[in-house]
Amino acid sequence: MNWTGVLVGANAALYLLLAYQLIHARRLQTRRVGNLREAFGVLDEEVKRGIPSLPPGRTWREVVAEVKRKDLQVDWVSFGKSMDAYEEFRYGDSGGSADYREVLKLAREVKRLK
Amino acid sequence: MISSISSRILDQTRKVVVGREAETRLILECFLARGHVLLEGVPGISKTLLARAFARSLGLEFKRVQFTPDMLPLDIVGGFIYNQAKNSFEFRKGPVFTNILLADEVNRAPPKVQSALLEAMQELQVTVEGHTELLPSPMIVLGTENPIEFQGVYPLPEGQLDRFTMRVVFSYQPLDVETDVLQRNLGDIDFGVVEPVVGLSELRGLIEEVQNIKVTREMLGYLAKLGQAMRTDPRLDLGPSPRALVQLLHCAQARAALEGRSFIIPDDIKARSDVVLAHRLRLTREAALKGLVPGPSKVIAEMLEKVEPPR
Numbered sequence: 001m002n003w004t005g006v007l008v009g010a011n012a013a014l015y016l017l018l019a020y021q022l023i024h025a026r027r028l029q030t031r032r033v034g035n036l037r038e039a040f041g042v043l044d045e046e047v048k049r050g051i052p053s054l055p056p057g058r059t060w061r062e063v064v065a066e067v068k069r070k071d072l073q074v075d076w077v078s079f080g081k082s083m084d085a086y087e088e089f090r091y092g093d094s095g096g097s098a099d100y101r102e103v104l105k106l107a108r109e110v111k112r113l114k
Numbered sequence: 115m116i117s118s119i120s121s122r123i124l125d126q127t128r129k130v131v132v133g134r135e136a137e138t139r140l141i142l143e144c145f146l147a148r149g150h151v152l153l154e155g156v157p158g159i160s161k162t163l164l165a166r167a168f169a170r171s172l173g174l175e176f177k178r179v180q181f182t183p184d185m186l187p188l189d190i191v192g193g194f195i196y197n198q199a200k201n202s203f204e205f206r207k208g209p210v211f212t213n214i215l216l217a218d219e220v221n222r223a224p225p226k227v228q229s230a231l232l233e234a235m236q237e238l239q240v241t242v243e244g245h246t247e248l249l250p251s252p253m254i255v256l257g258t259e260n261p262i263e264f265q266g267v268y269p270l271p272e273g274q275l276d277r278f279t280m281r282v283v284f285s286y287q288p289l290d291v292e293t294d295v296l297q298r299n300l301g302d303i304d305f306g307v308v309e310p311v312v313g314l315s316e317l318r319g320l321i322e323e324v325q326n327i328k329v330t331r332e333m334l335g336y337l338a339k340l341g342q343a344m345r346t347d348p349r350l351d352l353g354p355s356p357r358a359l360v361q362l363l364h365c366a367q368a369r370a371a372l373e374g375r376s377f378i379i380p381d382d383i384k385a386r387s388d389v390v391l392a393h394r395l396r397l398t399r400e401a402a403l404k405g406l407v408p409g410p411s412k413v414i415a416e417m418l419e420k421v422e423p424p425r
Contacts, residue, residue, distance in 0.1 A: 044425060055419040059380040063425075090424070092328055092377035 036086050039100035043107040050110040060087070072109040078102040116146070116320055116371045122311040126171035129307045131164045132298050133291035140282050140389060141168055141256065143372060146324045147364035149279025150235050150255040152220075152393065157260065159284045160295075165216045165256045166305060172317065173310025174213035175250070181223035187230035191240040192247075205245055210234045213250055220257040221270055231255070232274045252321060272352060272396065279361045280386075281393035320371075327367035328377040332424040337363060337383055343417050344391070349401035350413060354391050362390040380423030387414050 033039045040060075047054065047063055054066065060083065068076065078099070085098035120142060127138050137153075141164070144151045153161040162178070169176035179190065192208030209215060210231065217231060234240050238249045257278060259270070275281075287295060312320075337359055345353030354362075366382035388411050395410035402409070 040425075056422045057417075057419040059384065059423050060425055061379075061381050087375075087379055088377070091330055091333065091379050092375070 033100070033104065036082060036089065036098050036100045036103070039082075039103040039107070040086050040090075043103055043110070046107040046110040050113045067106070067110060070113065072106065074106045074109060075102055079106060116323060117374045119312055119316075119320065120372050123168070123171045126308045126311055127164065127167040130167045130298075130303050130305060131160055132294045133287050134160060134164050134284075137164060137282050137284065138168060139372070140280060141165075143365055143368040143386075144280045145172075145252065145254050146321055146368040146371065147279060147361070148252070148321060149361055149364065150257065150277065152275070152278040152281040153256060153258045153284060154260075154281055155258075155284030159286070161258045161284055162216060162218060163303070165214070165258075167308050168256075169214040169216075170305055170308040171311055172214070173312065174252075174314070174317075176214045176216070177209040177212040178216040178218060179209050180218045181220050181227065183222060183224060185223050185227045187227055188242075190227060190231050191234055191242060193242055194245075205242065205247065207247065208240075210240060211247070211249060213253055215253070215255045217255055217257040219260055221259045221268055223268070225268060225271070228268070228270060228274055231257075232277045236277050252317060272394065276355055276357060276394050278393065279365065280389045282389060324364070324368045324371045327370050327375075329363065329367065330377075330424070333378055333380070333383070334363075336380060336421070336423050340383070340387070340417060340421050343421050344395065344413065347413055347417070349398055350395055350410070351398045352394070352396035354394055358391055358394050362386060365390055380425075384418050384423070387418060 033042055047067070051066070054063065058066070064079075064083065079102040082098050082100055082103050086103075088094055120139065123142060124135055124138055127134070131138070141151050153165070155161055166176065166178075188208065190208050190210050192206050192211070194203040195206045196202075197204045220228060220231070223231075234249060235255050238251070238253060240247050240249065255278075286292070341354050341356075341359045344350060347353070362383065363378075365386040366378045369382045369386060370376075370378045391414055392410045395413065397409055397413075
């Protein structure tokens, strides 16, 4: 038995696995965000990439209604609260400070759709 | 506060009208947006019934005029009548001097009468032989219109249609609702059961509240972009006027208020685009021949999918 060949093969398989894991982890990694607005910015990018068939005229509420149908692992009640705060900040004159973890979670879930 | 009033009004109208919640809500929005509504549908589909119940639930003065081909403008706005005792002419107010005017089958009247009514709607005042009288405030016209295929109707010209903020189309009800309608009509309809749930000063306050609903400059830009996209669409001969966009904005504000928000979101504009714009747009002859059914609504829906809202 040629042990050198076996070792080279095993090494190559190990490195390939490592490279795959790195690429996969990079794909799932989301940008560091510091506030609700940035979190929705990340979600917007992921939605555009993840669901390119979505018409550009869709509002946030329509986008959310669309992704809700895809059976994603998101706490929609918590997400709804973040969305209300975002709308108040974006179109009203207050808000903007709310928990945005669920927004990022949705962004990650949408990223997996690709 | 506005949203609770809305549900109180719906509770009252429901006592006599079965299954017209969406239409009632639209009329209320239009009222709060200081506009006028065109109710379209075949005869006997509860347009008049709803208008009467709505007026009663608001506790406002209500008048109804049945439009006919032999009407004169003074039958609507009023005119000078000779008073023999005083040996002078006195202005007698026409039925337009009310808070809620139901102009039934408005497209059966000749153009001169339509024009007199629509001028009053626009200016909220009436001028006869140099004498000007202000209409009461608030004032809304609920014009009912038969589909143009019906006999003896004069289609409303574009300029006059543009003065109606919304067109609310009454369709036939689903089977179960129609069964309820028949059940409700086994006896006589008693409008006495509809109670006024809001006072005049409260209504004026609500209208003011709607005017104060926040609109960002970005939202105005979105609305303007929508308008321009429709005006440049080759399938349309006539796009929305600036007045139409202003009225759409007011309706979006009323919708936001009824949903308990102090600001409008793009969904408010999208949700009211069809009822506010469709009756004002005119398809080119070619587009009409190609069978763009149900007409301008399809163009509006496509534009709403294309123009990016602020997100």
